Amino acid sequence: MGCYGYAGKILFVDLSTKKAVAQDLPLDLAKTFIGARGFGAKLLWDLLPKGVDPLSPDNVLVLTVGPLAGTAAQSTSRWFVMFKSPLTGTYFRSVSGGFFGAMLKFAGYDAIVVRGRAEKPVYLWIHEDHIEFRDASHIWGLTVDGSREFLLEETNRNARFAAIGPAGERLVKFAAIVSDDYRTAGRGGGGAVMGSKNLKAIVAYGERRPKIYNGELFRKAVEEQVESYKKNPTFEGFHELGTNNGVYLLYVLGHFPTYNFKQIELENVDRFKPEVLENYIAKHYSCYGCTIRCGKKFKLTKGPYAGLFWDFPEYETHWSFGGNLGITNIEAITYANQLADRYGLDTISAGAAIAFAIELYEKGIISKREIDGLELRWGDPDVLVELVRKIALREGIGNILAEGVKRAAEIVGRGAEKYAMHIKGLELPAYDPRAAKAHGLSLATSNIGASHMIGWNKFEITGIPRKVDPFSTEGKGELAKYVQDETAMFEAAGFCLFPVNSGMITADLLSKLLYAATGIEEFKDTKYLWLVGERVYNLEKAINVREGVGTREHDKIPERILKEPVPRPPAKRQIFELNKLLDDYYKVRGWDTKTGLPTRGKLEELGLRDVASTLEKLGMLPV
């Protein structure tokens, strides 16, 4: 293709044979799926063998960026990782920021497809057309910060990378993939997939800047984007405190569950107020090409961790390592957060696993002997720090928790499942589904399990673009579908979701940016872009259907959320009305209400006729 916006190449890597082959990006793929998450869905659909063990060499790990990555467009240099998840058994997409995405583009690739398993630990060194499988035995076993020094020294000081730590090597089911600047593709166990392939890191460097189709149009669109960001009412708050601006607010709004979802109240929650948190900020920083600069560095001047300099935990981690464990000690949360980054652990799942263990001990389901003699208590920072380490290194009780709460509950037995807060095996994030029904519906139906970023409901949570009653069940199928498709559309373009969810960016502006950058006529039409979003979402669903984890029976939600009413205002007495919500949702989706399966009609409407045929052959189309 006459390549604008895109790098124009896909790199196919086979670790078993140590072969890497670059192929031209098919124009048709670009048109049909835009890029990034879109490419991931299509490549996995095409390449993932049905029923594959996620930790076998046959699992496929797809790393992608969008057509705007590495350009002047704002917030568009995210890198996406798609794979079959060892945590959920479903299709998975994990995503992160920093500079690695832009660098992949500069190295000359829109997507990297990794298959096979190296005989011994390796890292992949991608230097434009030169691809090397480098021995990684000397860094196998090291944390991300330890590996960092080797990787950059051995390649290029200005290279960027995505690596795993000891957690990924030890196949912790929720091991993360961590970039050189500690941005993580955290969820779903991509780190374990890399670990299972003996792939310690992917390092990239290049100087190939993407060509822009229409420079003048593009410049204007970017100016409009920057203007739109600056006049957005959430811009200032995002800049000042990042996602932490929302911790206290979401607590007040009743979205912030505590003590493993038992409660919605938290002692000393004042410590999460913006005016307290801002005292810890040492530095603002941004991902490649983003004026929001939501990244924060953190300075501790008192207490046992004084002097240590760490990434500031995000909203989610202040919840998973904080509120959900009854902990409000910011220093300990921050320290544990950074340990998790360096070991390469998803903080949401790790925190949920710790909350699960504490509640099991509290309920008398597990004995002190089973938890290595630890005194598991709510609100104890030492428990947090110790269990993060034990999970990452699979020590003692950590070896069980490293399986994720779903499997850990199966191992423990004795009714432990009741306290395992997950959907499809993915631990719940910091939003109580009972307090936001469309948001909860997105979680319940999500193709990757309980991810807060696959359908974050701005209508309900922040009232953007218009306020909707979060407790009502009316029209929530439509709202859930809307944000799921919108998210898929923007992520197919490689966009960060913060500007999307805060209303800084519209489909109209997305269209301008995409067309000006790529010159692809179809991208001029926002209806087409929405169609791609829905197409991507349905194709991801189809992968789950093919894998046998894509029916109504998989769209579950923990019993506690279904049966225990919220004990306090503002969501007092709310439960989650799963069945009613699902009926509405499947109908709006054009899927079969009884089975939750996509219909031939819907798939054909989305240009996925072949997909429909494949599912039909498998007996997985509704009759």
Add this chain to the structure above:
Amino acid sequence: MGCYGYAGKILFVDLSTKKAVAQDLPLDLAKTFIGARGFGAKLLWDLLPKGVDPLSPDNVLVLTVGPLAGTAAQSTSRWFVMFKSPLTGTYFRSVSGGFFGAMLKFAGYDAIVVRGRAEKPVYLWIHEDHIEFRDASHIWGLTVDGSREFLLEETNRNARFAAIGPAGERLVKFAAIVSDDYRTAGRGGGGAVMGSKNLKAIVAYGERRPKIYNGELFRKAVEEQVESYKKNPTFEGFHELGTNNGVYLLYVLGHFPTYNFKQIELENVDRFKPEVLENYIAKHYSCYGCTIRCGKKFKLTKGPYAGLFWDFPEYETHWSFGGNLGITNIEAITYANQLADRYGLDTISAGAAIAFAIELYEKGIISKREIDGLELRWGDPDVLVELVRKIALREGIGNILAEGVKRAAEIVGRGAEKYAMHIKGLELPAYDPRAAKAHGLSLATSNIGASHMIGWNKFEITGIPRKVDPFSTEGKGELAKYVQDETAMFEAAGFCLFPVNSGMITADLLSKLLYAATGIEEFKDTKYLWLVGERVYNLEKAINVREGVGTREHDKIPERILKEPVPRPPAKRQIFELNKLLDDYYKVRGWDTKTGLPTRGKLEELGLRDVASTLEKLGMLPV
């Protein structure tokens, strides 16, 4: 001067007025003192106000490199820091490696003289002719690794720096100055001097390569040097394990005191054998321009610190954090070592302070309440890690130990001084003076206190260049003077002492390198170079005399070394015969035996007539 070898500039910095002025390097200074440690002695003699409080703005911190720094000559890019020490009250020289020394040269300076005190924390950004006093309030409080990210991002990714951590800021009396690559000018409290000046770091970048006077001669001399290194019998061992090659060997030879010098035996000492230590090595690395590559990185694959990646402790730290505390847990020693590097603490003094505290508690001199309820025990890794932190942050008992063992003993009283193993306030390193008399004599008479690197006696310890009975007192004055002057000579040229002490480099080769690089005729003569060594040594002594800490009564050694015989072979029954050794030494030095003061005759012989006159006016010349 027609500038060869040297950068040709001295930078005078006044932090109080935020003025920096560069002056041409006087040729006479270069000829008379060569550079590096030589420049430090001369500049301190000239500029240090008599009787200054080491932590006041009037203390002078001199940072220097030698004329071979940044050239192809091997092991010659050390950076030296001279100041009046807050730990000892004496003149002090502290020294380190890495790349910072070469970069100072590339930035265009042979020496930097820092005076005054900034009103608020600053760092100095030296970019060739551009000198900036940059606000450092955002990194004040951070560890060295935390600061690193800011300093390099805010200046130049390829810049190099020397910085302090929380220990220096808190004026811990043995706070270190740490480079970007964690090489430290550890001893004597240079970090506290920087802290007292509100100077967080000195960052340098430049592209000015030193000019060589005679390229062909120089190339040949460097070739000869590399050849000499390679054929040296210690080269291989240094390369394989660095200074750790000697841990077990020196233990066997009886130089390795244990349990605060109470014993000379250590349980599980096998863990320090080269064949065990080499299993931890993940990487060899070198300072600028050195084929020895004695630097090691360390990988822990088991235990509580698994996955963490740290600098390998040197010989001294395996002693101070290991043998001297009864600890042989390599993982804990390594972890504590790196904590110390990141907090900016001298590991020798910190370990000695911990040993002192443990023995006081063991002897019942301090109570559990006074040590924050800790159970201080020999051989307990947790005690080590906890006390390193407490000292660095001046918490509880750490606040007293942070004063160094001499002052801590005064604070405690109750006879604690008996267990404070120091000379002139500087904690003893890993050599038992009783087992090597000339080496011990160097320690006792050293101008900076008990430093192992100011007169390391290769004759006694390794038998280089010829073996001398270490227990005999015969001829030890001469041997002590020889290594002290030799050390001063090589350090005036900016040399690392490892090649000197292992016999890889001779004065003859030094002379060739210096002359070829600088074209200074005097440097052709090795006798002249030896004279400079003695001159530097005597000038440093004169500074101490002027400060009132340079007489025989200051050349003391701990009572335990004087009175308690070594309990085990090979040095069984040895004590340290201080007075006999001192008499011999002063005589050989041409100093007054009764007072230990340098004579006018000796000073004049060394070209230090003005120095003699000054001391005379102060009544500090022997009558």
